[in-house]
Each structure stands twice: as C-alpha cells, then as structure tokens.
Amino acid sequence: MLDGIMTGIATALTLSNLSWVVFGCIAGTLIGMIPGLGPISAIALMIPISYSLDPAGGLIMMAGVYYGAVFGGSTSAILINAPGVASTVATSFAGYPLARSGKAGKALAIAAYASFFGGTFGAIMLLFFASTLALFALQIQSPEYAALILFAMTSIVVFAQPGKRVPSAVTLLLGLMLGTVGTDQLGGVQRFTFNQIDLADGIHFVLLVMSTFALAEAFRLFMTQSPQTEQKVSLSDLKLAKSEVRKLTPVAGRSALLGFFVGVMPGAGATLASFFAYDLEKQIGDGSLEAQLTAPEAANNAASTGSFVPLLSLGIPGSGTSAVLLGVMLAYGLQPGPTLIVEQPEIFWGVIISMYVGNLMLLLLNLPLIPYLARLINLPSKVLLPLVIGFSLIGVFLTTFSVFDLGLMLGFALAAGVLRAYGFPLAPMLLGFIMSGLFEENLRRALLLSSGELSYLADRPITFLILVASLLICCIPLWNRRFA
Amino acid sequence: MIYRSILVSLFAIGAGYILLTSQIMLDPWSEMDTINSRTLPYLYGSGLMLCAFSLIWQKPKEVAFSQRLLPLMLVCLVIVAFIILLPYLGLWWSLSVLLLLNMLVMGERRLHILFGASMSVPLVGWALVERLLEMVIPL
Numbered sequence: 304m305l306d307g308i309m310t311g312i313a314t315a316l317t318l319s320n321l322s323w324v325v326f327g328c329i330a331g332t333l334i335g336m337i338p339g340l341g342p343i344s345a346i347a348l349m350i351p352i353s354y355s356l357d358p359a360g361g362l363i364m365m366a367g368v369y370y371g372a373v374f375g376g377s378t379s380a381i382l383i384n385a386p387g388v389a390s391t392v393a394t395s396f397a398g399y400p401l402a403r404s405g406k407a408g409k410a411l412a413i414a415a416y417a418s419f420f421g422g423t424f425g426a427i428m429l430l431f432f433a434s435t436l437a438l439f440a441l442q443i444q445s446p447e448y449a450a451l452i453l454f455a456m457t458s459i460v461v462f463a464q465p466g467k468r469v470p471s472a473v474t475l476l477l478g479l480m481l482g483t484v485g486t487d488q489l490g491g492v493q494r495f496t497f498n499q500i501d502l503a504d505g506i507h508f509v510l511l512v513m514s515t516f517a518l519a520e521a522f523r524l525f526m527t528q529s530p531q532t533e534q535k536v537s538l539s540d541l542k543l544a545k546s547e548v549r550k551l552t553p554v555a556g557r558s559a560l561l562g563f564f565v566g567v568m569p570g571a572g573a574t575l576a577s578f579f580a581y582d583l584e585k586q587i588g589d590g591s592l593e594a595q596l597t598a599p600e601a602a603n604n605a606a607s608t609g610s611f612v613p614l615l616s617l618g619i620p621g622s623g624t625s626a627v628l629l630g631v632m633l634a635y636g637l638q639p640g641p642t643l644i645v646e647q648p649e650i651f652w653g654v655i656i657s658m659y660v661g662n663l664m665l666l667l668l669n670l671p672l673i674p675y676l677a678r679l680i681n682l683p684s685k686v687l688l689p690l691v692i693g694f695s696l697i698g699v700f701l702t703t704f705s706v707f708d709l710g711l712m713l714g715f716a717l718a719a720g721v722l723r724a725y726g727f728p729l730a731p732m733l734l735g736f737i738m739s740g741l742f743e744e745n746l747r748r749a750l751l752l753s754s755g756e757l758s759y760l761a762d763r764p765i766t767f768l769i770l771v772a773s774l775l776i777c778c779i780p781l782w783n784r785r786f787a
Numbered sequence: 788m789i790y791r792s793i794l795v796s797l798f799a800i801g802a803g804y805i806l807l808t809s810q811i812m813l814d815p816w817s818e819m820d821t822i823n824s825r826t827l828p829y830l831y832g833s834g835l836m837l838c839a840f841s842l843i844w845q846k847p848k849e850v851a852f853s854q855r856l857l858p859l860m861l862v863c864l865v866i867v868a869f870i871i872l873l874p875y876l877g878l879w880w881s882l883s884v885l886l887l888l889n890m891l892v893m894g895e896r897r898l899h900i901l902f903g904a905s906m907s908v909p910l911v912g913w914a915l916v917e918r919l920l921e922m923v924i925p926l
Contacts, residue, residue, distance in 0.1 A: 333915075348920050348922075473797060473835065473839065473842070476831050476838065480832070483827070483828050489824075490817055490823060490824035494824060495804070522859060525859060683895075685895040686895060688889070688893060690886070692862070696866070696869065697878070697882060700873075700878065701922070701924075704925050713867070717863070722793070726848045743822075750821050755820060
C-alpha cells in the first residue's frame with residue numbers, strides 16, 4: 304500500500320496536475336454558487352475540458368470540480384438561503400440564521416473548515432479501507448435502505464420541538480406526496496400529473512427548495528422588514544478561537560465518520576448523510592448554530608468522498624455524481640473496479656491523493672474570498688431581495704428549462720409562506736420529498752425480492768435492527784413526558 | 788379563522804389525493820402486489836387527513852399580517868410578468884425587467900443602482916452561462 308501511496312503522491316503533486324486541481328476547485332466553486340447548478344452539472348460541464356487531458360490529470364481536475372461545487376453550493380445556502388443542491392439543504396438550517404445574525408463570515412469559515420475536515424477524513428478513510436468498505440457496502444441492499452429512510456423520517460418527526468411534531472408530520476407527508484408526482488419508476492404509470500407533460504418527470508428538487516426556502520424567505524423578509532445586521536468581516540475574523548476549535552472538532556469528527564459510512568452505501572449519498580448528521584447534532588449536541596452547521600458540512604464532504612469507495616473498488620457508482628464520473632472514466636478507456644488498483648495504480652492512488660490536495664487547495668483558495676462573499680448580505684434589502692428572487696427563478700429555469708415550473712414555483716412559495724407563518728416547519732417537507740422516491744423504490748424492490756412477504760424485512764439482521772431503532776425512538780417523547 | 792382554513796385545505800388535499808390515487812391505472816399483475824403504485828399514496832393521503840384533523844384542537848398561532856400585503860402582490864405580479872415575457876424577450880432581458888421592476892416596487896429609487904444592477908447581473912449571467920459554459924437555453 305505504501306508503494307501505492309507514494310505513486311499517488313508522485314502523480315498528484317506534478318505541477319500540471321496541481322494546476323488542474325486548482326482550476327477544478329475554482330471552476331467548481333463558481334459553478335456550485337449558481338443556484339440550480341450542483342456537482343453533477345459542474346462535472347458534466349467540465350467533461351469537454353477533461354477530454355483534452357491525460358486520464359490522471361482529467362480525473363484529478365474532476366475531483367477538484369466536485370469538491371469546489373459542493374463548497375460553492377454551501378455558500379449560496381448560507382448567504383441567501385438558496386441551497387442549489389439537496390446535500391446543502393441541511394447546511395442552510397443553521398448557516399443562514401448564523402449569517403443573518405451578523406456572522407456570515409464566521410458561518411462561511413466554519414463551513415470551509417468543516418468541509419476540509421470532512422473531505423480530509425474521507426480521503427484518509429478511503430486510502431486505508433477502500434477495499435474492506437466496498438465489501439461492507441455490498442451488504443446494504445434495498446431492505447436496509449428502506450429501513451434507514453424510515454428511520455430518518457421517524458426521527459425528524461420525533462425530534463421536532465415539542466408542539467411541532469404533528470405540524471412536522473404534516474409537512475413531511477406533503478413532501479412525500481409531492482415526491483409521488485410523475486412517472487412511477489417501478490410501475491411505469493403516471494401519477495398525479497393531470498396529463499401535464501411538464502409533470503411527467505415529477506417535480507424537480509431545485510424547484511421545491513428554491514420556492515420553499517429562497518423565494519418564500521425573500522417574501523417573508525419583505526413582509527417583515529426585519530432590520531439588517533451589518534457584516535464586518537476581515538481575514539482575522541476567520542480564525543476560530545481555541546475554545547471553538549475544541550468544541551467543534553468532536554462534532555466534525557463524529558459527523559465525518561457518520562457521513563463517510565452513509566456515503567459508502569451505494570445510493571445513500573451526501574444528502575442523507577447531511578440530514579442524519581444534522582439530526583444527530585440537534586439531539587446530542589450543545590444546540591449552538593455553529594455545531595449544527597459543522598455537522599452537515601463535515602458529513603456531506605465525507606460522504607462525497609465515501610461515494611468513491613464503491614466506484615473505485617467495485618465499479619459501482621454510489622451517487623449521481625459518481626455515475627457521471629464513471630462515464631468519464633469509461634470514456635478514457637478505464638475500467639473502475641478491483642482490477643484498477645493492479646493495472647493502473649497511478650490513477651487509483653493519484654485520484655485518492657488528489658482528493659486530499661483538492662481539499663487543501665479549496666480551503667486555501669476560498670478563505671481569502673470569504674470577506675468579499677460575506678459583504679453580499681450587506682446590500683440593502685431593496686436590492687438584495689430582488690437579486691435573491693432573480694437568482695431563485697434563474698436557478699430553477701436553468702435546471703428545468705420549463706416556464707410551467709416557474710409558475711408552479713410561485714404557487715409553492717406563497718403556500719410555503721402561509722404554512723411557515725402558521726408554525727409549520729418546512730424542513731421535513733424537503734426531507735419527505737427527497738426520500739419519497741427512494742423509500743418507495745427500495746421498499747417495493749425489497750418486496751419483489753421476497754415475493755411480497757413483509758416478514759422478509761425482519762429476517763435481515765441489519766434491517767431488523769434499524770426497524771427496532773425506529774420503533775424505540777418513537778417512545779422517546781412518551782419517556783420524556785413521563786419523567787419531565 | 789385562517790388557521791382553520793389551512794387545516795380544512797390540508798384535509799381536502801389529503802382527500803383529493805386519495806381520490807386521485809384510486810384513479811391510478813394498474814395492470815392486473817401490479818394489482819396483486821403487496822405494495823403497488825397506489826399503496827403508499829393511500830397511506831400518505833390518509834396520514835395527512837388524520838394529522839390535519841388532529842390539529843383542530845391545537846391553539847392556532849397568532850399571525851399579524853403586515854401592511855405590505857399589497858406590495859407583495861405587486862412583487863408576485865412582476866414575477867408573473869417575468870414568466871409571461873420569458874418566451875418573447877429571452878432569459879436575460881426578462882431577468883433585467885424583473886430586477887428593475889422588483890427594485891422599484893421595493894423602494895429603490897437611485898437610477899445608477901436601478902440600471903446598474905438590472906443590466907450588470909443579466910450580463911454576467913449571460914457571459915458565464917452562455918459564453919463560458921456554452922449552455923444552450925431553449926427558448
């Protein structure tokens with residue numbers, strides 16, 4: 304392995320490959336900041352450039368683009384509450400309030416450090432345990448996924464603030480219902496499309512997130528005319544105090560570990576990881592916004608790296624982004640899988656080492672930019688709010704190219720504004736929407752494998768454990784009430 | 788009153804959703820499945836009706852509507868105008884109109900800000916999206 308690591312270092316640290324990592328990080332960050340364009344779009348847009356490079360250089364640049372886009376997405380989530388991709392939704396829960404309270408620079412800095420920590424942790428884990436973890440990933444199949452998703456949905460309702468559990472269940476169900484719109488992936492039938500061709504592919508995630516978060520938030524700010532907090536950020540503000548580092552390091556550590564393992568499972572990905580980490584931090588953490596921002600950021604970056612485990616070791620793409628990367632590798636004539644490490648060690652190890660280098664570069668490049676980015680919120684609301692509205696609409700249009708979707712977006716934003724005003728939390732709606740298709744697909748696939756026997760779920764030990772855990776957490780509110 | 792209307796709407800959405808679920812066409816094999824295209828939607832719709840019903844006893848949150856309801860409607864109208872103009876003016880010119888009108892509605896009166904922001908943002912967007920990234924916008 305040591306030989307492999309040395310080969311990887313030699314490949315990743317050549318001047319040309321280093322330049323491509325820097326280019327990838329910058330391009331990825333800029334593209335990721337545009338609402339609606341996430342890591343998949345960023346990588347897809349860079350494919351023509353990668354073809355002009357050798358395989359190692361091309362893949363190393365793509366790793367930089369990937370990390371850059373994930374970080375860029377977090378920036379728009381924190382500054383204007385517009386998470387352009389699902390994996391940064393949980394970042395906006397704590398990041399945006401922190402930015403609104405006059406700590407935009409600090410929020411961005413924490414996101415950058417947590418991303419670096421998560422990405423580095425993931426790269427180290429990948430370095431040492433890629434082959435072992437790939438075998439573990441194969442044990443996680445449809446029944447386990449269905450149980451995991453059920454667990455995530457149960458916990459978001461159970462762990463909601465007291466008095467908000469039923470409203471959380473309402474919005475979760477609304478999200479699940481919206482997720483069923485479109486063509487049923489397994490049955491092939493159209494559901495709730497009202498014969499509209501625009502709804503045949505379902506409602507796009509970016510549409511829902513932009514309407515319920517960015518646009519609805521712009522409307523709310525306009526209605527309330529809440530006073531703006533002046534953001535004064537200098538480079539020295541980006542340094543965290545020792546006490547903060549002591550407080551946030553364990554948070555980043557446990558979230559990165561959780562995120563990495565979730566990311567290793569094919570199909571789970573950074574979104575589920577960030578929600579799990581955020582939920583966990585809300586339950587066991589100190590309740591500070593800083594910790595609740597660190598958790599999803601560390602988790603989604605570690606999960607992004609984790610998704611490379613099945614790709615590099617087995618040739619199975621673990622997420623949409625790694626599926627695009629698989630396409631790039633195949634176009635280079637590379638066959639990812641167990642043979643890659645033997646036949647082309649410089650590529651296998653080079654990509655892994657470049658992930659670490661990419662993370663470091665991302666941190667070095669983005670930290671100096673934070674004071675300038677944070678000033679965006681200092682714009683007067685009569686200029687900032689039209690810009691947020693414009694960015695949200697553009698984000699959705701560039702994703703779906705559908706005028707119909709823009710009308711739908713306005714309707715959703717107004718409905719979300721009313722629901723929010725009356726105390727219905729909107730985060731469960733997004734979780735429900737994201738999980739709806741995954742849950743149904745995995746549950747039905749599991750039942751197809753078992754010829755429709757529901758007891759099959761309980762026969763699998765991991766599934767059984769997760770289902771028991773879901774049942775147990777339902778008892779927590781009763782326990783709390785009894786001993787309060 | 789509004790809170791109750793929301794709950795009634797949620798209940799109605801659940802009921803309507805169940806009605807639409809019952810109209811989903813299934814082939815004979817899928818109908819025999821333990822979980823088919825209708826099963827989970829039935830559960831979701833019933834769950835929503837149940838939750839909305841259970842909230843009737845909860846004390847509604849007091850919401851004071853601000854004086855800015857009319858300007859908000861104007862902002863929505865500007866967005867509708869943007870959607871209508873999109874196929875005729877193209878993305879970037881429509882965006883320019885949207886930004887200009889929204890800034891005016893929200894109270895911005897300085898000409899250099901009005902024209903500067905509404906021209907520069909679409910210009911940067913055009914350069915980045917259509918020139919640098921070479922994306923084709925199908926309008």
